[in-house]
Amino acid sequence: MARLFVALDVPRPVRRKLLGLMKPRPGVRWVREEQLHLTLRFLGHVEEAMERAVRERLDAVQAAPFSLRLGGTGVFPGPARPRVLWVGAHAEAGLLSLQQAVEAAVVDAGLPPENRPFHPHVTLARLQRPDTAWIRAFLRDHVDFEAGSFTVGHFALYASTLRPTGAVYERLADFPLNA
Numbered sequence: 001m002a003r004l005f006v007a008l009d010v011p012r013p014v015r016r017k018l019l020g021l022m023k024p025r026p027g028v029r030w031v032r033e034e035q036l037h038l039t040l041r042f043l044g045h046v047e048e049a050m051e052r053a054v055r056e057r058l059d060a061v062q063a064a065p066f067s068l069r070l071g072g073t074g075v076f077p078g079p080a081r082p083r084v085l086w087v088g089a090h091a092e093a094g095l096l097s098l099q100q101a102v103e104a105a106v107v108d109a110g111l112p113p114e115n116r117p118f119h120p121h122v123t124l125a126r127l128q129r130p131d132t133a134w135i136r137a138f139l140r141d142h143v144d145f146e147a148g149s150f151t152v153g154h155f156a157l158y159a160s161t162l163r164p165t166g167a168v169y170e171r172l173a174d175f176p177l178n179a
């Protein structure tokens with residue numbers, strides 16, 4: 001059984017801009033450059049047969065390439081209990097229609113629907129200590145942060161393996177956008 005998710009890759013120039021935010025700080029576990037991504041759908045642990053069905057349905061997704069702009073920063077679940085520090089994605093039509101097509105594909109494959117709202121973001125760091133003063137200052141300093149725009153021409157299926165040092169992601173398959 002693999003722990004899977006569907007995500008967008010972040011191209012190198014945009015990753016470099018995100019890396020520029022990552023000043024070492026105790027209790028802040030920054031995401032490694034090669035692991036930066038925007039999750040479209042977390043699938044959880046799935047059996048091999050279900051993984052095959054999901055891959056088939058993802059292969060059949062019809063969606064056009066679109067432009068995506070990353071900017072702004074925030075925390076999950078909220079400022080009172082910051083656990084994840086992220087850069088936002090502007091929720092434009094292209095992104096939302098791909099996310100909906102991916103959702104329909106995985107439900108069609110037999111997985112239960114996601115009923116939580118989609119908050120498009122790229123996780124920058126996991127926060128191991130509630131250093132709320134530092135977080136507040138970071139969010140204030142980066143309120144106008146822009147990481148730039150890029151064209152999304154594919155999405156990917158990833159496996160996530162949980163390790164004591166954090167999750168390690170492996171790209172399993174690429175799905176081009178070509179509608």
Ligand code: 3AM
Pocket residue numbers: 005037038039042084121122123160167
């Ligand atoms: O895009 P990010 O890095 O925020 O937090 C996990 C990560 O999201 C999320 O899926 C991505 C790849 O692991 N994730 C992990 N467990 C999850 C769960 N039970 C989850 N998302 C929703 N439900």
